[in-house]
Amino acid sequence: xxxxxxxxxxxxxxxxxxxxxxxxxxxxxxxxxxxxxxxxxxxxxxxxxxxxxxxxxxxxxxxxxxxxxxxxxxxxxxxxxxxxxxxxxxxxxxxxxxxxxxxxxxxxxxxxxxxxxxxxxxxxxxxxxxxxxxxxxxxxxxxxxxxxxxxxxxxxxxxxxxxxxxxxxxxxxxxxxxxxxxxxxxxxxxxxxxxxxxxxxxxxxxxxxxxxxxxxxxxxxxxxxxxxxxxxxxxxxxxxxxxxxx
Amino acid sequence: xxxxxxxxxxxxxxxxxxxxxxxxxxxxxxxxxxxxxxxxxxxxxxxxxxxxxxxxxxxxxxxxxxxxxxxxxxxxxxxxxxxxxxxxxxxxxxxxxxxxxxxxxxxxxxxxxxxxxxxxxxxxxxxxxxxxxxxxxxxxxxxxxxxxxxxxxxxxxxxxxxxxxxxxxxxxxxxxxxxxxxxxxxxxxxxxxxxxxxxxxxxxxxxxxxxxxxxxxxxxxxxx
Numbered sequence: 202x203x204x205x206x207x208x209x210x211x212x213x214x215x216x217x218x219x220x221x222x223x224x225x226x227x228x229x230x231x232x233x234x235x236x237x238x239x240x241x242x243x244x245x246x247x248x249x250x251x252x253x254x255x256x257x258x259x260x261x262x263x264x265x266x267x268x269x270x271x272x273x274x275x276x277x278x279x280x281x282x283x284x285x286x287x288x289x290x291x292x293x294x295x296x297x298x299x300x301x302x303x304x305x306x307x308x309x310x311x312x313x314x315x316x317x318x319x320x321x322x323x324x325x326x327x328x329x330x331x332x333x334x335x336x337x338x339x340x341x342x343x344x345x346x347x348x349x350x351x352x353x354x355x356x357x358x359x360x361x362x363x364x365x366x367x368x369x370x371x372x373x374x375x376x377x378x379x380x381x382x383x384x385x386x387x388x389x390x391x392x393x394x395x396x397x398x399x400x401x402x403x404x405x406x407x408x409x410x411x412x413x414x415x416x417x418x419x420x421x422x423x424x425x426x427x428x429x430x431x432x433x434x435x436x437x438x439x440x441x442x443x444x445x446x447x
Numbered sequence: 448x449x450x451x452x453x454x455x456x457x458x459x460x461x462x463x464x465x466x467x468x469x470x471x472x473x474x475x476x477x478x479x480x481x482x483x484x485x486x487x488x489x490x491x492x493x494x495x496x497x498x499x500x501x502x503x504x505x506x507x508x509x510x511x512x513x514x515x516x517x518x519x520x521x522x523x524x525x526x527x528x529x530x531x532x533x534x535x536x537x538x539x540x541x542x543x544x545x546x547x548x549x550x551x552x553x554x555x556x557x558x559x560x561x562x563x564x565x566x567x568x569x570x571x572x573x574x575x576x577x578x579x580x581x582x583x584x585x586x587x588x589x590x591x592x593x594x595x596x597x598x599x600x601x602x603x604x605x606x607x608x609x610x611x612x613x614x615x616x617x618x619x620x621x622x623x624x625x626x627x628x629x630x631x632x633x634x635x636x637x638x639x640x641x642x643x644x645x646x647x648x649x650x651x652x653x654x655x656x657x658x659x660x661x662x663x664x665x666x667x668x669x670x671x
Binding site for chain 2: 372376377379380381382386389390393394396397400401425428429432433436440443444447
């Protein structure tokens with residue numbers, strides 16, 4: 202009787218230590234994200250390269266276009282910079298795990314592939330976003346564009362467009378990590394798929410930078426951007442296990 | 448037996464195409480376009496055959512991920528490759544027509560742009576396959592990419608449709624008119640092109656299977 206009581210106590214103690222599955226999932230995502238961000242901030246290899254690259258392209262644009270033209274096509278220019286600079290970060294996302302077989306260890310860790318993917322995507326998201334938030338004022342200064350007139354709407358578009366960029370970029374980073382010509386293949390595969398999202402983000406950004414808020418004629422682009430994000434996040438979360446584990 | 452069926456379909460398709468070529472040659476010129484309108488008898492069937500290839504590739508890729516049968520992977524490659532060839536001819540015939548009627552080879556119109564992106568996506572599929580060495584990994588990655596690409600096509604189409612459009616509306620579903628015996632030639636051509644696609648896919652499929660067998664024998668020889 203005594204032993205039964207004590208065993209039932211110890212059995213009852215276990216559920217206390219275990220968190221609900223959803224919270225555990227969020228925690229795993231968070232752990233992976235923090236790990237990636239910490240690794241990145243210690244070396245700063247990807248973010249420095251990406252930032253320098255973004256600034257160089259922005260500088261080149263000032264030679265390529267007149268100031269008037271730059272204002273008319275600001276959305277297109279900015280998203281080309283974001284997509285190119287973002288690729289440099291995304292390329293490193295899974296490639297960073299290759300030395301010392303870290304990728305195998307991550308896959309073997311008791312973390313679902315979906316959490317691994319979302320954690321890495323979020324880490325990439327914040328890094329790409331950081332590069333973009335530096336590029337925007339630089340763009341404004343170099344090209345004499347007053348880009349803050351629709352600041353919050355612009356931030357929404359940047360946030361949504363960047364998520365499209367990172368979700369596709371991260372899943373294809375996982376896919377291309379082991380293949381030949383990785384650096385070439387990633388943009389080759391991602392840019393065509395990203396066209397709808399980039400097109401929507403470019404259209405909206407051009408209007409918002411010009412000071413025109415999102416109206417009834419442009420709201421369909423916003424919906425398209427949100428739809429793209431949702432569809433591809435869902436598809437990626439479903440398929441990432443197949444890519445990483447086989 | 449399978450060979451006989453394949454060659455049978457091939458011969459039938461060739462006969463239909465030959466008969467159609469003769470019949471279409473004899474059709475009168477159209478009032479506004481002259482004789483160049485006749486390209487529609489090939490242009491649209493090319494896209495139908497290419498689209499069939501894309502759908503086959505998607506179905507084969509999804510089934511491969513579920514069952515992991517390498518035959519399905521071979522089918523996916525074969526249908527993508529043949530579909531891409533048809534899409535290329537579809538783009539080329541459309542471009543020739545555009546040069547005659549619009550005066551330009553290319554314009555960034557909705558259908559043209561989405562067709563080109565579709566072509567690039569499937570070309571990316573073949574490039575991806577070449578970049579992956581390990582057969583199982585290659586099959587899985589290609590299948591995943593195929594699913595991503597297929598989902599993208601309708602989104603691309605709608606996004607670019609909002610952007611701009613100038614391609615002529617489809618003759619059959621949106622107004623426009625075709626005399627009944629022209630429709631007959633058109634539909635026969637459509638059937639013949641799809642049959643041709645099936646034959647080419649079957650041949651390419653068999654080659655892919657043979658290639659896989661050779662590779663596995665070679666690996667076995669290495670192991671010994």
